[in-house]
Amino acid sequence: MRGTLTATGIVLVVALVYASSCIIRPFRDCWLCDGKGHHRSKRKSKLSRPCRWCNHTGKxxxxxxxLWNRARRVHRDAAAGAKIAR
Structure with missing residues (x-):
């Protein structure tokens, strides 16, 4: 029983730390271009092209x-729908 409570506490702390890091720093470097906005082609290493994953921003x-933005959007749309139905 004690091990279960400890494991649950650790998971909750990790989730809380990740959620706070998402609030403080919502953007991270792009995994493909390493935050540069462009990356080198695998076939021809001297050519670089704009990164399509981050739209050339690097973030x-x-x-x-x-997930947080989607949940807020669903909540806002549901509240707006409830006001229209009244």
Whole structure:
């Protein structure tokens, strides 16, 4: 029983730390271009092209922040729908 409570506490602390990091720093470096906005082609190493994953910015929105934004959007749309139905 004690091990289960400890494991649950550790998981909750890790989730809380990740959620706070998503709030403080919602963007992270792109995994493909390493935050540069362009990357080298695998076939021809001297050519570089714009990164399509980050839209040439070098930053991508974190997964946790995407989930948070989607949940807020669903909540906002549901509240707006409830006001219209009244």
């Amino acid at each position: 991508r929105l974190r997964i946790g922040r995407r």
